[in-house]
Amino acid sequence: MSEKSTRIKPQFNLKTAFLYTLVGGLVVSALISVAAVLIGEMNEMIIKALATTFILVSHSLVILAFLAYDHANRIGEDLLPTVIVGSIFANIITATLGIWEIWDPLISYRAFGLYTLLIGVAFILTGLDKLRIADKLNRRLTQITTILLGLWTLLLIPWIFVEYDMLSSLYYRLVVALTILVATSFVLLLIFRWMARSTKAELRAPVAPKPELSTPSLGLIFAIGLIVGFAWIVGISAFFISAAQVQSY
Template sequence: MDTTKPEAPKKDKLQNDASTELDSANAQSHPATIRKWFFYILIVGLIVSAVISIIAVLIGEINDVVTRALWTTFIMVLHSLIAVGLLSISTNKRNPNADEVALNILVGLTIASFVSSALGTWGVLSGAVVSDLYKLIFYALFADLLIFILLHSRMTDRAIARSAMASIGITVAFFIYLIPNVFTNSLNYTLPDIYNRGVAAFSILLSTAVVITIVFHWIYRIKHADELESQANAGQADTQLSEGSTPKQTMPLWAKVVLIVVGIVFGLPIVIGVLGGLLALLTRTL
């Protein structure tokens, strides 16, 4: 009788577990590496700041160059702290694709903000150019946060997935459309009125898509209340049994709050506009 056959499934299971752990480690290595380098930058910035301060004390004079150097070091340390905080927030297991997109964009925006501040501190860029660059960074940050939240939608539902992807497409198109409006201050030019009407149209379109996504989420929760409750209970039981289990894809609480606030801010003007239009139509007919 051959006694080695029952050991084959155990060996395959061990190999699968090892492969899963390796994939998980590789998935987490990228954010961890970036976070490590930002910590290095933070330490170097503190050392440079201390050295500059000691030199200024020994010289007995804090001139313009020393002041700018200290400001540059402070900006570098500040942006490193911001980057570390953002990486800590954006790194989770709910939706790896959403986190990867948000991570790359947030790191890029942090670096762009540091470069803009440093060049403005040393007078390479004028205040108007730096102001316009920060306007562009703000637009990109808003678009990134909105896309990050939408990517945490329940993509298993077809209606929610289509609405969320449409909202993401409108967000990207709106951001591209806003770029000509960024440098009107530094380049001293005026956009036509039709452009401003396009901004208003994009705002209405984007807010409508976001509100529709929220409504689809509410409808899904109402229709599948029992299923969601059972999944939540099962997820808690699995978490207690195994710490290595992957949680269900759910939108984090802070993302829900931000999405609701965005929906209210953008949705109220739509509701008021529709009600006002209906009231004006009724007034004319009467």
């Protein structure tokens, strides 16, 4: 009983904090809008303030929805929802810094690209975790695929934050080569997993399920997955265009 209370209390406080943030953001947004109407113009300061409020409120709503429906306390336990919530919170900060030009707004845009990369990788790692079985070769291949995916993610970060023509053609070839290795390792994992389950009856026995995310949380994750998937398609296309342009130099 005591342990359960200890886990629930911090989550409740976090929900309350985001709720107050949401209410405060709505109040500030209303005050700014009233000021704009009374002044009779939408100057740059008011536009920036409204944009900041919109970012704050919209992001807080998504985070609050995750926290409200996290009945199994999976945030902080499971990789995917933790990365999603952390990335959304980080985007509040980086987007605000860009809106107020504390740093180049392009940095905020590039940071958003980093968040979509991390969330997409979290989706893949979650899928890899589902493929784990009590087989030595499976564990080895899962570890190798995870390591290769981590290296691939780190290798992509310079492309996100640096102008594409500042990177050599060797860099792009390394990314493509590592992509092939990741894909090959993943396919081998699927093949040998199927072979292990086909030859070892004990691996086909049902596994006790761990607490799952609630249906609303899964719906949010699905919606975010669609957005991130679209961003990945755009990013992959942009990467190959960049690589082709560098190769043509």
